[in-house]
Structures are given as structure tokens and as C-alpha cells.
Amino acid sequence: MNLEDILVDTLSITSEKAKTILKSRSTKKIVHKDLLILVFKREMLGYPEGTSIIHDTSTSVSRVIPGYPPIPRLLILEKIRDIFKEEVVVEEKINGYNVRVAAIGEKIVSLTRGGNICPYTHYKIFKLYGEKLRKLFQDYPDLILCGEAIGMDNPYVRYEGYRNVSFDYIVFDMMQERKFLSIKKRDSIATEYGLKIPKSYGFHKPEEFRRIIDLSVQLEEKGIEGFVIKSMDNEVRVKYTMTSTNIGDIREGMRFFFEEGRTYIFPRVLREIFRQYELMKNGYNFGEEVYVKLGKALLEPPIETVAKTEKGEISDEDFTLVLDDLRILDEFLQYMEKQKIPIHVIGIYPTSGGEYRISCLKIRRTPLRIKSILDTGISPED
Amino acid sequence: MNLEDILVDTLSITSEKAKTILKSRSTKKIVHKDLLILVFKREMLGYPEGTSIIHDTSTSVSRVIPGYPPIPRLLILEKIRDIFKEEVVVEEKINGYNVRVAAIGEKIVSLTRGGNICPYTHYKIFKLYGEKLRKLFQDYPDLILCGEAIGMDNPYVRYEGYRNVSFDYIVFDMMQERKFLSIKKRDSIATEYGLKIPKSYGFHKPEEFRRIIDLSVQLEEKGIEGFVIKSMDNEVRVKYTMTSTNIGDIREGMRFFFEEGRTYIFPRVLREIFRQYELMKNGYNFGEEVYVKLGKALLEPPIETVAKTEKGEISDEDFTLVLDDLRILDEFLQYMEKQKIPIHVIGIYPTSGGEYRISCLKIRRTPLRIKSILDTGISPED
Known part of the structure; x- marks a missing residue:
């Protein structure tokens, strides 16, 4: 089955339309093992950026995994009074990187925000939650987990909030097609299958916005970095970040x-x-x-x-990966090369727990531009 | 004479080339009284942005006034050691707005950085220096004055450095064609014709860069905002600004x-x-x-x-103009309208000196965008 037919089938569009999409610069084709993936690099046909149409060539199963839609950013907490009609739940906003997990037939994939499959992230999530995910998707094959990969040992983000965590995955939303499950439904599924969800800071009435303003100060003092405010049916969501x-x-x-x-x-x-x-x-x-x-x-x-x-010291970005299988490191390095992000492995150190700590550098353009300023003294911009 | 012929003549280019330039989106045509002006909105044919080709339809005299070329910005004072071979002069960098003054036959024009003729600026410079400029251009018809309009009463910039000045014009460079006069030549012409030049902070050897670093701290304490470092022949120039x-x-x-x-x-x-x-x-x-x-x-x-x-208070930008002839205000308002910059006149107050203080507002987009945030609470960008 070719990509055109897959698009026609999964998106219910005409061949004409499918041809246009395939020619568009706003889509990209990825091959990952048996999977053929077409990613939307921007919103298209009502699907958010990062939407992936996935075809498993070994089983001929195809599926659309919608991108994670952007959550509007609230700048004024008082406004929840106007935005929400009924009780809201306030949940921790987790500062990691967005990963969706879903099933394509028997296979389970994890997709970054941009719709890619990062081999490191995929492996780590499976190492931690593989069995649980298999059971979950047997019972709910059409569910899409939307979560945040957190902790210090990843190629993308390091952030104060999770200094004591090496790697974990926290599910903040679940989608069926493009619809979010209600908070209760999400919680019951997460509990049943042993998945982590964000901390809740309770239920609040929109007219009690003043309590949420105070809450934001108290939580900030405790090192909490932001929250997401959701209606109980999860149809209205806004995010807010602290100083x-x-x-x-x-x-x-x-x-x-x-x-x-x-x-x-x-x-x-x-x-x-x-x-x-x-x-x-x-x-x-x-x-x-x-x-x-x-x-x-x-x-x-x-x-x-x-x-x-x-001083001639390296000022590229350092990060650490933790793996028990160095083949995943190779896959990861090939993946980053395809993304045109040059990575240098500095050292591989066995841990007492039978894993490897892999010290890496992401090569940056900033040091080169600094060197040029240090050489000439002249600004590259006025 | 049409613009094409004027371009062919003044720039020594082919008709073909002139046609291309006239069609280019990077040029704009301005009509100001008897003057027909073509402005380069970016560097073209080796001429800097703001270059104006001016034709006086009443006398058929044409002339090219090159744009004021950008002065490279120095980020590291120590580097003057490498940039300059011989003695440099350090001059105050004046924080106003750049205006070139030049003659087209008997007429004298003043051009903003972008190559426009601002009626207010033109009138104010003439009020102060009209006689002096006439004499100067009789003797040096091909000279181009490059200067800074300063002070509190103008439509463009208000800055701490010149709080006690209503309006003035300070000539920091003089050009003949695209070549700058030496510092000595500029100084002697300015003295002869009664024009103001920037304060000098003395002559320095490039290897004594440490003295200039110290000077930057001392001058900053005195409220000086930046300086331009020039070779004596004015062929190498760099600018530097203080904190x-x-x-x-x-x-x-x-x-x-x-x-x-x-x-x-x-x-x-x-x-x-x-x-x-x-x-x-x-x-x-x-x-x-x-x-x-x-x-x-x-x-x-x-x-x-x-x-x-x-609070519903006006938060557009207020500024004051000082004029003794309200017809200039009309010209100025028409000029700003052509630039699509909406200006509201709030009040006109006669002064004891026979002038008018004109209180104006420049309408800004920011308050509208704030209003939308205050209404919805939602950020216009993530």
C-alpha cells in the first residue's frame, strides 16, 4: 500500500488532496524500522502540528495519531472566572518534553511533539512501563497517552524541578481520536494500569480565582513551576507558569x-x-x-x-543518557544525525547497577559566533 | 525628464538597469514640493540603505545623496588594538536621530536615515542654521552633512542625554560623494560656518585600549551614553555604547x-x-x-x-513639537499620514516667546494588544 492510499483511507480524503499533502513542504516522511510515517509539520486539515499518519509495512495496519494540540497560555489568573463555567481542577504543569504513546496494531510507538520517534525516549519509556502499556492497549487500542518525559538524563531538557529523577514518564492527558478523556476517566485508567499522572492541587470554583493566585505563590515557594487548569470534562484547558x-x-x-x-x-x-x-x-x-x-x-x-x-574550554551543551543496551545509543545517534543535530559521545561509564552512563555533547553554534566576536570585536548585528 | 533618465544620468547605469531599479520593491518614490525623490530601501548598487536620488523639477537639477553607511558596532574595546593602526579620536556618540543635509542646486534638503524629508525636522534645522547652511553650500556645493537631531521636542526620540535641549543639530560627519572628510577638515569647516560638532574625548593610541575602557566608565558616570572611535582620516570608524x-x-x-x-x-x-x-x-x-x-x-x-x-488612561506615546508656524504642523501631519503613522494633536499652546508648544500622541498598537489580553487573559503567543 502506498502513502497516497494510506492517506486516503486514514484521513478520508480524495486522492487529489492526498497527492497535494504528499507534495507539501509542510509534511515529512520518516522510516522507522517497519513503520512508514508521514508527519504534519504544521496544522493541516484541522489536525495539529506533529500529527503522524503511521503505516506498519509488516502488518499493513495504518493509523492517524493527532498532534498534541497547543494549550492556550493564561496570562491573568483572574480570568478563569470568565473562561470556566464550573469547577476546575488545577494540576502540576510538568517541565519535560511532550511524548505521545499509542498502539499501531500489536506495536506500540512513542512520538515526540514534532511527530518523530526518538529511540532513546522510546526505549526508556518501555523499560519502565512496557508491560503496563501492553495491557492498557489490549483493553483500549484506540487510546493515545499524552505525557511528559522528565528527569535529568535525556537529550533535550534538564530542569530544576526534577533534579532527583533520572527518567520518568507522566501521563497528563489521554485522547481518543482528537477528544480528551475527562479527568475522572483518565485517573481511573491510569490507576488501573499503573501509570503516573500529575499532582493535583485540588478543585476550585472559577469565581474563587483569588485562591488560585495565592496558590501560585505558595506552590512557587515549594518549587512548582506552573500548572494547567482544566474543566472536569477536559474540554477547556489553559496553562500558566510561575516566575x-x-x-x-x-x-x-x-x-x-x-x-x-x-x-x-x-x-x-x-x-x-x-x-x-x-x-x-x-x-x-x-x-x-x-x-x-x-x-x-x-x-x-x-x-x-x-x-x-x-579560555578555549568547551562550551557546547552537555547531557547524560543512561542505558543498559548500547545498541540503543547507536540508534539514537543515527536519529540525531538525521535531524542534523550533531552529538559527540564523550565517555561511556558502567554503573554498579549494570547500566551505562553516557556523557554526550550537543554541538552548538553559539560558541562559534562568540569566537568570531572575540576575534574581530565587531557585533554581528547592530 | 523622467525618473529612468535621471537614474541613468546620476548613477551612470544603463536604461535596462534603471528600469529594474524603478520596478524594484526595494525603492520608493516620494514627491516633496518640487522635488522628485527615489529612495533605496536597502543597499543597492553599492549605495547604502536610505540613498536618495533627487530631482528638482523646477530647475531640472538632479543629484544622488548616498545613505549614511552603518558604523560597525564594537563589542570589545580591547580590539581597537587590532582594528586601528594609528592614533584614534574618541567622540561622543549622540543619541538622537540621523539627518543628512545637502544642496540640490539652490535648494537645501534634509533627509532622515530612511531617505525621507520630515517637514518638522527640516524646518527646525533651517530655523537654527539656515543662513549658515546657505553660505556653506555656496562654497561647498557637493558637501553632505551627516548629523544628529537632538533634544526633547521632536516626533522620534526623547532621551536622558539631552533633557535640557529643545532641538538642535550636531554634525558628526561630512561626506563628499561616498567619502568621509578627515576629522581635521570636518572640524575646520564646522568652525568656519558655525556648525556644532560632537564633543571629543581626545586622541588615543590603539595599544592604550585600557585607557579607553577606563574612559568608558568615567564618561558613563557623567551621563555620556556612547562614543564613536575614528581614525584621523575617518576611513575606519566603530561605535560603542555604554550600559x-x-x-x-x-x-x-x-x-x-x-x-x-x-x-x-x-x-x-x-x-x-x-x-x-x-x-x-x-x-x-x-x-x-x-x-x-x-x-x-x-x-x-x-x-x-x-x-x-x-484604567482606561491613554497609553499611546506622547511627544511635543515647538513651532512658530502652524503651516509646518500641517505639512508634518500629512507627512506622517503618508508614512501610515497616525498622530493625534492634543493641544496647541502659545509660548511667551511667540512660538507654539504642540502636544501630540503617536497611536500605538501595544495598548490594543494589551486590551485583548486583559479581556481574554490569553497570551497571543505561547
């Missing part, structure tokens, strides 16, 4: 300021403008604390990167 | 954070990264002072704009 995330993201991005840094700054400052505005209106006054944190986030990490670069 | 400008620009731009704010941040943080890095290497330690300033610049002005917008 620690808004500024922490900038701090993290500014280490490689010519790459993430530039684009990280404005949207996060925007979040913080409205957060501080609302907090002040509600009697919170953090004095100069926030200004200092923001100023430091913008200057300290880049100055350190410049100093490292000038 | 007060880097952060002050951000502070100013963040008042209208959806417009200037977004684009102002990164390049200015970049300047400050290298400034602080170099200062620290040279034993300066400003503690948390810079962090607080930067954090405040990013959050205080926007929070104030949000508060004003929520």
Missing part, C-alpha cells in the same frame, strides 16, 4: 544566546509582565528580587559561555 | 513592548554581555546594580503601560 519557569527558561536559553536565547526572551518577559502586574494588584510585593533574578538570567549564563569560549 | 544606553534603550522600547520592545531586547543584551565581560576582566565589579537595572527596564515600563491601559 521560576519564566525566568528559569530565559536563564537556560541564554547559555546558548544566539540560538535559544534570542527567541526565549520576549514571550517569557511577556508572561512575567502580567504575572507581576496581577500579583501586585493582589497585594504581593517581591521588591527587587524579581528584577535581580531576571537581570542575572540574561547576563550571567552568556558571560560564562563567553569566558569558557575565550 | 546606560544599552539598558536605557530597552527601558524606552518596553513602554510599547509589542512594538519596539520585542526587537530591542536581544541586540542590546548582547552589547551588555560583552561590556560586562570586558569590564570584569579589567577589574570593574558593579555587583547587582546592572542586573537590577536590566530587570527593571524589562518589567517596569510594560507594567505601567498595562496599568494605564486597564
Whole structure:
């Protein structure tokens, strides 16, 4: 069966339309073992970015896995009064990377936000939850798990919130087709099959928004970085992040300021403008604390990167993977090469638990641009 | 004479080439009284952005006024050691708006950086320097003055450095064709014809860069915002800005954070990264002072704009013009309308000196975008 026919079948569209989609620059074709995957690189036909149409060539089973739709970002907590009609649940917003898990016949796949299959992430989730997932998808073959991969040992994100975790997977939503399960249904399935869900900060009435403003301050003091507010049927969802995330993201991005840094700054400052505005209106006054944190986030990490670069020390991004099977490392390295993200393996160290800690470097453009400034003294932009 | 022929004549190009240029989206045609002007909106044929080809239809005189070429921005003062071979002059970098003044036959024009003729700016410069300019251009008809319009009373920039000045014009460079006059030649012409030039902070040997680093700290304490370092023949020039400008620009731009704010941040943080890095290497330690300033610049002005917008107070940009002839105000308003920049005149107040203080508002998009956030609570970007 060719991709055109697969599209016609799974998306219920005409051959004409399928041909146009296949020719579009907004789709990409991935081959992963027996799987042939077409990924939407942007919203198309009403499907969100990251939607994958998957065909298993060994079984001829095909399926559409919709992308995880963006959750609108709330800037003013008071507004939940207008956005929600009934009781809401407040859940921890987990700062990891988004991974969907679903079945294609007997096979189970895990897809990154962009619709790719990262061999490392896939292997780690299976190592932890393989048996549970198999049982789950036997009973609910059409379910799509939407979760966050967290912890320190991954190629993508490292974040204060989960310093003591090596790797885990937390399911924050479940979809059937493009519809989210209700909170209760999600919870009961997660409990039944032994999957983790985000911490809940209770149920609140929308008119009690003031309690949620206070909650955001209390949770922030405990190191919680954000939350998602959902209606009980999970049809309305908004996300909100605390100062620690808004500024922490900038701090993290500014280490490689010519790459993430530039684009990280404005949207996060925007979040913080409205957060501080609302907090002040509600009697919170953090004095100069926030200004200092923001100023430091913008200057300290880049100055350190410049100093490292000038001294000739490596200032690329380091991360660690933990694996018990080095073949997965090979698969991962090939995968990153296909994504045109150059990775260097620095060292492989056996652990007492029979695993390997693999020390890696992601090669960055920022140090090269710093070198050029250090050589000429001249700014690449006015 | 049509524009095509004028281009062929003044630029010494073929009709073919002239036709292409006239059709290009990178040029625009302006009619200002008797003058027909073609402006290059980007670098073309080796001429910088803002280059104007001007034809006086009443006299049939034509002329090319090259754009003011961008001065490379220095991020590391130590590098003047490598950039310059001989003695350099350090001059105040003036934070106003760039205006070139030149003659087209008997007429004298003043052109903004983008190659336009702003009626207000033109009138003010003539009011102050009309007689002097007439004499100058009688003797040097091919000279182009490159200067900065400064002070509080103009439609474009208000800046701490010139709080006590209503309007003035300071000539920092003179060009003949695309070649800059030497510093000595510029100074002697300015003195002879009574024009102002920037303050000089003396002559320095490039190997004494350490003195310039110290100078930058001393001048900053005195409220000087930046300097331009030039070779004596003015063939090599670099500009450098102090912390007060880097952060002050951000502070100013963040008042209208959806417009200037977004684009102002990164390049200015970049300047400050290298400034602080170099200062620290040279034993300066400003503690948390810079962090607080930067954090405040990013959050205080926007929070104030949000508060004003929520209260229903006007949060558009206010500025004042000072004129003794209200016909110029009409010309100016028509000019801004053509640029699609909506201006509201709030009030016209006669002064004791026989002039009018005209209070204006520049309509901004930021308050509209804030209103939409205040209504929905939802961020326009993730």
C-alpha cells in the first residue's frame, strides 16, 4: 500500500488532496524500522502540528495519531472566572518534553511533539512501563497517552524541578481520536494500569480565582513551576507558569544566546509582565528580587559561555543518557544525525547497577559566533 | 525628464538597469514640493540603505545623496588594538536621530536615515542654521552633512542625554560623494560656518585600549551614553555604547513592548554581555546594580503601560513639537499620514516667546494588544 492510499483511507480524503499533502513542504516522511510515517509539520486539515499518519509495512495496519494540540497560555489568573463555567481542577504543569504513546496494531510507538520517534525516549519509556502499556492497549487500542518525559538524563531538557529523577514518564492527558478523556476517566485508567499522572492541587470554583493566585505563590515557594487548569470534562484547558519557569527558561536559553536565547526572551518577559502586574494588584510585593533574578538570567549564563569560549574550554551543551543496551545509543545517534543535530559521545561509564552512563555533547553554534566576536570585536548585528 | 533618465544620468547605469531599479520593491518614490525623490530601501548598487536620488523639477537639477553607511558596532574595546593602526579620536556618540543635509542646486534638503524629508525636522534645522547652511553650500556645493537631531521636542526620540535641549543639530560627519572628510577638515569647516560638532574625548593610541575602557566608565558616570572611535582620516570608524544606553534603550522600547520592545531586547543584551565581560576582566565589579537595572527596564515600563491601559488612561506615546508656524504642523501631519503613522494633536499652546508648544500622541498598537489580553487573559503567543 502506498502513502497516497494510506492517506486516503486514514484521513478520508480524495486522492487529489492526498497527492497535494504528499507534495507539501509542510509534511515529512520518516522510516522507522517497519513503520512508514508521514508527519504534519504544521496544522493541516484541522489536525495539529506533529500529527503522524503511521503505516506498519509488516502488518499493513495504518493509523492517524493527532498532534498534541497547543494549550492556550493564561496570562491573568483572574480570568478563569470568565473562561470556566464550573469547577476546575488545577494540576502540576510538568517541565519535560511532550511524548505521545499509542498502539499501531500489536506495536506500540512513542512520538515526540514534532511527530518523530526518538529511540532513546522510546526505549526508556518501555523499560519502565512496557508491560503496563501492553495491557492498557489490549483493553483500549484506540487510546493515545499524552505525557511528559522528565528527569535529568535525556537529550533535550534538564530542569530544576526534577533534579532527583533520572527518567520518568507522566501521563497528563489521554485522547481518543482528537477528544480528551475527562479527568475522572483518565485517573481511573491510569490507576488501573499503573501509570503516573500529575499532582493535583485540588478543585476550585472559577469565581474563587483569588485562591488560585495565592496558590501560585505558595506552590512557587515549594518549587512548582506552573500548572494547567482544566474543566472536569477536559474540554477547556489553559496553562500558566510561575516566575521560576519564566525566568528559569530565559536563564537556560541564554547559555546558548544566539540560538535559544534570542527567541526565549520576549514571550517569557511577556508572561512575567502580567504575572507581576496581577500579583501586585493582589497585594504581593517581591521588591527587587524579581528584577535581580531576571537581570542575572540574561547576563550571567552568556558571560560564562563567553569566558569558557575565550579560555578555549568547551562550551557546547552537555547531557547524560543512561542505558543498559548500547545498541540503543547507536540508534539514537543515527536519529540525531538525521535531524542534523550533531552529538559527540564523550565517555561511556558502567554503573554498579549494570547500566551505562553516557556523557554526550550537543554541538552548538553559539560558541562559534562568540569566537568570531572575540576575534574581530565587531557585533554581528547592530 | 523622467525618473529612468535621471537614474541613468546620476548613477551612470544603463536604461535596462534603471528600469529594474524603478520596478524594484526595494525603492520608493516620494514627491516633496518640487522635488522628485527615489529612495533605496536597502543597499543597492553599492549605495547604502536610505540613498536618495533627487530631482528638482523646477530647475531640472538632479543629484544622488548616498545613505549614511552603518558604523560597525564594537563589542570589545580591547580590539581597537587590532582594528586601528594609528592614533584614534574618541567622540561622543549622540543619541538622537540621523539627518543628512545637502544642496540640490539652490535648494537645501534634509533627509532622515530612511531617505525621507520630515517637514518638522527640516524646518527646525533651517530655523537654527539656515543662513549658515546657505553660505556653506555656496562654497561647498557637493558637501553632505551627516548629523544628529537632538533634544526633547521632536516626533522620534526623547532621551536622558539631552533633557535640557529643545532641538538642535550636531554634525558628526561630512561626506563628499561616498567619502568621509578627515576629522581635521570636518572640524575646520564646522568652525568656519558655525556648525556644532560632537564633543571629543581626545586622541588615543590603539595599544592604550585600557585607557579607553577606563574612559568608558568615567564618561558613563557623567551621563555620556556612547562614543564613536575614528581614525584621523575617518576611513575606519566603530561605535560603542555604554550600559546606560544599552539598558536605557530597552527601558524606552518596553513602554510599547509589542512594538519596539520585542526587537530591542536581544541586540542590546548582547552589547551588555560583552561590556560586562570586558569590564570584569579589567577589574570593574558593579555587583547587582546592572542586573537590577536590566530587570527593571524589562518589567517596569510594560507594567505601567498595562496599568494605564486597564484604567482606561491613554497609553499611546506622547511627544511635543515647538513651532512658530502652524503651516509646518500641517505639512508634518500629512507627512506622517503618508508614512501610515497616525498622530493625534492634543493641544496647541502659545509660548511667551511667540512660538507654539504642540502636544501630540503617536497611536500605538501595544495598548490594543494589551486590551485583548486583559479581556481574554490569553497570551497571543505561547
